[in-house]
Amino acid sequence: MALEDEAGQIYWSSKMAQAHTVRARRALLNDLPGYLAQLQQLHEKARSYTTFNYLYLIQLTLLEFTGNYEEIIKITTATEKLWAKGKINRRRFDSRFNNYMTAYAYLHNKQAAIGLKLSEDYLKDFHPSSGNWFFFMENYVLLALHAGQYSQAQQLLEMAHKNPYFRKQRAAARQRWDLYKAYIYFLQPENSPLTLRHFNQFVQTVPDYSRDKQGYNVAILILQYLNFLRRQDVENLLARLESLRKYEQRHLRESATLRSQLFFRLLVLTVKENFDPEACEKKGRPLLHRLHEAPQPGEAYAEIEIIPYEALWGITLDILRANLTENKAAEQTRRARVA
Incomplete structure (x- = not known):
């Protein structure tokens, strides 16, 4: 338990830094290799699911921050196979997060068509009332846009907006959806529910990030x-x-x-x-x-x-x-x- 507590402190310290500005995230990039080495040592001693999970999450974070998306795909795919064989605690391991990271990595590794196909199957594991559903749908829309499937992106966008929990998202999340909507309108104005006037108003008053x-x-x-x-x-x-x-x-x-x-x-x-x-x-x-x-x-x-x-x-x-x-x-x- 002491080893697990120490691993948790390391992981949550890194997690807190991720929530801040890009400058703080870049500073975290310098610390992540050291965190990873510490967690590897703790897991070698404890050999518990908890230390494994913290180590796994830090591995993905470091790869994500450095843009090594191909390695993310290898790790998530291998982990999914271990989970399917029961080599990883099936009750505790969140396969939904693993699937999300797989699709996310395909998006950024310029293999959007593969990620788009996988997402069709992955979506059913996310409940529409959860915040994770909306996070996954954002990734799904981006995969459709990167794959050049603009009509499908429009359909996914409409699906998200029709979700009764859409308005319960944070303001920043709703602004991102507005930006996706504006891009889709720009690409296919004839298929968008936006009018030209509303689009022009949005572009001129777009949220300032x-x-x-x-x-x-x-x-x-x-x-x-x-x-x-x-x-x-x-x-x-x-x-x-x-x-x-x-x-x-x-x-x-x-x-x-x-x-x-x-x-x-x-x-x-x-x-x-x-x-x-x-x-x-x-x-x-x-x-x-x-x-x-x-x-x-x-x-x-x-x-x-x-x-x-x-x-x-x-x-x-x-x-x-x-x-x-x-x-x-x-x-x-x-x-x-x-x-």
Whole structure:
């Protein structure tokens, strides 16, 4: 019991640090290897389920923070097999958490299609009245978006909103759902329950996550930028471009934020190349190649790609092409009227 108590103190110390700002989470990243070594020693002495579970959770936390999602998949898959064989206490081990982490790792390891298929089976283990159901559904929606299954993402979003317990979530969780809804509207406005007016209002008054810099700032700035680009609202577009530059200078200076840095530079190209889709595509190829090669950042850096940046760049080029076609048609109509 003394060994288990010591293991619990180590685990909960790390857990408390995870609840704070990104700066605190990055500091925790330096401490996690030491915590892991201590828990390994305690488990070797105690050989109890409790010490095993604390060790297991810290292992996943360290891998999650460092972005080693492939190793998470290996560990959760192996643990699931041990659980199925009865090698792990079936009454005490939370297989739902193991399943959640498996799907989460597939999402961030760029294997969204596999995670999406697994999630269809995993969902039945979560009761709709629990907070865990909503956490799992967020991951499920993101898997659908990353797999390019936008209609399915819309259906999952509607399922979550129809859940009678939806309003009981914390305000921050409901704001995340609003952000997912806005992205889905942006991708498929014809299938969304949002109206254009409501979407524009939301984008302009989107919740400000800037206080703790945890994850959603980049997603918000990108959505606002693309919305103004589609509307050809040059004044607001240039203002948002300046916001992107300032945010990159202040908060995206570390190597782990490389993917966001590269995508911001791709967006800057749209203005530099005077919104010419062909020039943007050509000049953007080296950046896009680097983006393909850049690893996903660990959870310690907490930047969320609601849509993979590679896909978003394709959407950006499509917007530029549509705008160009629209402008040419408008110019032809104007000349015809003058003639």
